[in-house]
Amino acid sequence: MDFLAWVLSSGTLVIQVLLAFSIIVFVHEMGHYLVARWNGIAIQTFSVGFGPEVLGFNDRHGTRWKFSAIPLGGYVRFVGDMNAASVPDEDFISRVGPELRDQLFVNKNVWQRMAVVVAGPVANVLLTLVVVYGLLVGVGRETVPAVLDTVPVESVAGQAGLAGGDRILSVDGYRVRGFEDFQRLIATAPERQVSITFERDGRTQTVTAVPQAVSTTDRFGGVSRIGRLGVTKNIERSEVVQYRPDPVEAIGMTLDEVRFIIDRTVAFIGDFFVGRGDVSQLGGPVKVAQVSWQMATLGLIPLLSLVAMLSLNIGIFNLFPIPLLDGGHLAYYIAEAVRRKPLPQRVQDIGNRFGFAVIFTLLIFATFNDTILTYVRSLG
Numbered sequence: 001m002d003f004l005a006w007v008l009s010s011g012t013l014v015i016q017v018l019l020a021f022s023i024i025v026f027v028h029e030m031g032h033y034l035v036a037r038w039n040g041i042a043i044q045t046f047s048v049g050f051g052p053e054v055l056g057f058n059d060r061h062g063t064r065w066k067f068s069a070i071p072l073g074g075y076v077r078f079v080g081d082m083n084a085a086s087v088p089d090e091d092f093i094s095r096v097g098p099e100l101r102d103q104l105f106v107n108k109n110v111w112q113r114m115a116v117v118v119a120g121p122v123a124n125v126l127l128t129l130v131v132v133y134g135l136l137v138g139v140g141r142e143t144v145p146a147v148l149d150t151v152p153v154e155s156v157a158g159q160a161g162l163a164g165g166d167r168i169l170s171v172d173g174y175r176v177r178g179f180e181d182f183q184r185l186i187a188t189a190p191e192r193q194v195s196i197t198f199e200r201d202g203r204t205q206t207v208t209a210v211p212q213a214v215s216t217t218d219r220f221g222g223v224s225r226i227g228r229l230g231v232t233k234n235i236e237r238s239e240v241v242q243y244r245p246d247p248v249e250a251i252g253m254t255l256d257e258v259r260f261i262i263d264r265t266v267a268f269i270g271d272f273f274v275g276r277g278d279v280s281q282l283g284g285p286v287k288v289a290q291v292s293w294q295m296a297t298l299g300l301i302p303l304l305s306l307v308a309m310l311s312l313n314i315g316i317f318n319l320f321p322i323p324l325l326d327g328g329h330l331a332y333y334i335a336e337a338v339r340r341k342p343l344p345q346r347v348q349d350i351g352n353r354f355g356f357a358v359i360f361t362l363l364i365f366a367t368f369n370d371t372i373l374t375y376v377r378s379l380g
Helices: 002-037 092-096 110-138 154-161 179-187 247-271 285-298 302-319 326-339 345-378
Strands: 041-059 064-078 141-143 167-171 194-200 204-207 210-219 223-228 241-243
Touching: 002 041, 002 302, 092 326, 110 247, 110 302, 110 326, 141 179, 141 210, 154 204, 167 326, 179 223, 247 302, 326 345
Parallel strands: none
Antiparallel strands: 041 064, 141 241, 167 194, 194 204, 210 223
């Protein structure tokens, strides 16, 4: 019975994780689909997943909607595309009749094509906004006063001028509503200077500090590189309150949350260009699956929070100017708008091969981090 219960529990978690991924992919591709449909573009396929079709149907517009066997992404394929990467089928395009010619993606003006490309990442951002706002209004969050207890003089915080009893008001312009905000803002800025505004004896002051980078292990055994100032907070249950903002305040909190994730994601990537980045922190599909599984074991609310974060990060990543990604297509179209004619197909083909090489290399490298380096670290 114990084994059967474990199997049923694991099966439920797998379904939750796959559903979370599928929602993110569906929303992203739906952004492309809707804007393409609004612009009169003929759509051949809308797929959640890659590989062989598992389940599908045709709608009245002739689009094939399907779930595919490998749930690691998805695509919208337009009529006239050679493949899911939207490479034009020149032979088909040259033979197409006049009734369909104006509906081909490749024959739409550059601004329409740019709108279709950007729509996917925008849809991911909107999903994040909706989920974060819904969680804030519907559930709220636990919070404790952002008042420091002990600040050792020799600590980073002490050297910067902070002391016990200080009430933290903001970090780098982000409002601190509770101590958990302060912890997160510092933790996500290892070895990066931060500006801290606090209140002491009724007066507002601002200091700067550079959080020390330390390695920490979470409850699941995952190792992370975070920032620390060396302050402590003795949290008593009597201090913990469930704070639920009103619908208007929640709008500002949602926008702050999304701005924070974007800011820290860009800063994380920027660290690698200045030599501060830790390659062991890069994660691929294995790590994402592991984190998703771990969050699913904690319940629906943490899993929804992860969906919001992943959706936003997928939206950001897709805007990178790497061929084969949405940002790569956007770069082609911007160049076309400037030149007033498309880039030569040969140049685009070379760019696509380069983009495939970059993405494949990142995938292999991140997967290596997920598996081999994690195993090596576990050996001691």
